[in-house]
Amino acid sequence: MSQAILKKLILPLPLLVLAMPAAFGQDPPSEETIEYFRLNCMSCHTIGGGRLTGPDLKGATERADEAWLVDFILDPKGVIDSGDPYAAQLLRESRGLVMNQTPGMDRTMAEKLVRMIAAESAKERSEFAGLQISDRPLTEADVRMGADLFSGAVAGANGAPSCISCHTVAGLGGLGGGRLGPDLTDAYDRLEGRTALSAWLGSPPSPVMQPIFKDHALEGEEVLALVAYLKDVAESEEVEAPASTLQFLLAGFGGSALLLVLFDFLWRKRYRATRRPLVEKLRRDTAVGTH
Numbered sequence: 001m002s003q004a005i006l007k008k009l010i011l012p013l014p015l016l017v018l019a020m021p022a023a024f025g026q027d028p029p030s031e032e033t034i035e036y037f038r039l040n041c042m043s044c045h046t047i048g049g050g051r052l053t054g055p056d057l058k059g060a061t062e063r064a065d066e067a068w069l070v071d072f073i074l075d076p077k078g079v080i081d082s083g084d085p086y087a088a089q090l091l092r093e094s095r096g097l098v099m100n101q102t103p104g105m106d107r108t109m110a111e112k113l114v115r116m117i118a119a120e121s122a123k124e125r126s127e128f129a130g131l132q133i134s135d136r137p138l139t140e141a142d143v144r145m146g147a148d149l150f151s152g153a154v155a156g157a158n159g160a161p162s163c164i165s166c167h168t169v170a171g172l173g174g175l176g177g178g179r180l181g182p183d184l185t186d187a188y189d190r191l192e193g194r195t196a197l198s199a200w201l202g203s204p205p206s207p208v209m210q211p212i213f214k215d216h217a218l219e220g221e222e223v224l225a226l227v228a229y230l231k232d233v234a235e236s237e238e239v240e241a242p243a244s245t246l247q248f249l250l251a252g253f254g255g256s257a258l259l260l261v262l263f264d265f266l267w268r269k270r271y272r273a274t275r276r277p278l279v280e281k282l283r284r285d286t287a288v289g290t291h
């Protein structure tokens with residue numbers, strides 16, 4: 001056989017190999033699909049990392065067929081309202097929370113996402129398994145570390161912002177924390193304890209926190225420390241509530257006018273120093289996110 005003919009036979013081989021997975025419908029998900037899932041779905045779903053607000057999607061394509069899943073992603077409320085029994089079961093398991101229709105979702109993207117969920121489910125460990133958080137016992141050191149992360153005395157390893165700029169808890173002293181987010185004194189109980197709160201903090205499904213934390217995520221040990229701290233806060237509050245209420249009342253009779261002036265002054269200063277840059281960063285991030 002001549003060299004020229006050999007080359008003609010061999011050259012197309014790599015092309016053929018590349019084309020094969022596509023021919024069998026198993027082409028790896030595109031960067032676009034992965035990024036889309038990360039931004040729009042991961043705050044509520046892991047693949048193989050347990051339930052968050054929504055169900056763990058590992059094996060979803062075995063529980064329901066792909067066409068059903070595509071229809072559900074396109075219009076969750078529509079499928080639920082149609083009286084579909086599987087949708088009703090999912091809704092019950094999510095305690096009545098209905099998945100939103102994702103803005104800009106179309107059939108092509110829904111199909112790509114379902115194929116990606118199938119491919120990721122087949123993996124030993126999906127990149128969407130989320131943060132794996134240890135279940136070791138919580139310690140006093142965790143509580144202290146959590147308090148420091150909360151107040152910003154220690155910075156998060158990935159640059160996560162301090163919580164105090166937007167949240168307060170009972171017993172903080174001084175001026176307490178920011179008011180943009182809710183008081184977290186009862187967060188440990190409200191979010192139903194260690195597992196759920198850990199998952200929540202690993203990927204906060206909050207429209208305000210998510211854009212900030214997606215590039216500055218808390219690490220597993222930091223999540224544990226914050227959980228330990230919030231648990232401690234919730235438990236101390238149950239014991240100390242009467243005393244601090246009394247103090248509060250006494251302070252109220254004493255210098256309330258003076259305090260008001262002082263608070264106003266300090267708060268304005270503080271807004272300039274910490275809240276404003278954060279809020280501006282948030283605006284920038286959200287603006288980028290919507291493109």
Ligand code: HEC
Nearest residue numbers: 040041044053054055060069090091094097098099102113
């Ligand atoms: C705000 C939280 C939230 C977001 C964001 C979200 N989902 Fe859901 N998802 C849910 C909930 C809750 C359910 C369970 C059904 C219900 O209660 O509506 C669900 C159910 C599903 C199901 C069916 C699960 C099963 O086990 O059969 C699929 C598939 C799904 N979601 C895919 C997605 C995809 C893809 C995205 C991103 C485009 C997404 N979801 C974004 C909350 C969410």
Ligand code: HEC
Nearest residue numbers: 161162163165166180181182187190206207208209226278
């Ligand atoms: C830029 C402001 C901001 C920062 C910084 C921030 N949060 Fe939040 N957080 C919010 C807002 C706002 C909410 C309410 C949900 C929403 O509207 O997005 C919230 C909600 C929460 C909740 C849920 C409370 C509930 O009862 O549902 C928890 C828990 C929480 N934050 C913990 C933290 C922790 C821990 C930190 C620090 C690592 C932190 N947050 C930093 C703004 C912030």
